Amino acid sequence: MLTSMVKEHHKEQVKRKQEQEVRRKEAIEASNELTQSLVDHLNVGVAQAYLNQKRLDAEAKQLHVGATNFAKQTHQWLQLIDNFSGALKELGDVENWARSIESDMLVIQQTLEVAYKASRAAQATGVGSEASTSAAAAAAAINPNP
16 A cells, blocks of 8 residues: 555656646746747837938938038029129229219310310410410319319
8 A cells, every 4th residue: 555655646746747847848938938029029119219210310311411412502602692793893893984984084075175165266366375375274274183
């Protein structure tokens, strides 16, 4: 009877060991599945962050290219406006010069008219030298800055 009890006890221990081994394997498998699930969940977040960063980098590069092109275009516009401004100044200078020349020519014309009239009047009256002196005086009166 004792031997049968020992055999039975031994059978139960073997059976318990097998059950424990099965449970241990199930626990290891469950922990592996849990670990894999957690890693997958984390990887999804990391992958999403990586994709977002990659997209941000691409957009930043496009923005930099656009800003560079805008700066170049702005520089070209500034040069164009500078050239246009210079041309307008030159036009103003030419216009001022033309007015000055026109004014000088009017003074010369008036002086010549006065001298001619004085010369004609002197010829008509017969006084030669006094007429030219008076013509010069008249010219000087019209244009004090020769």
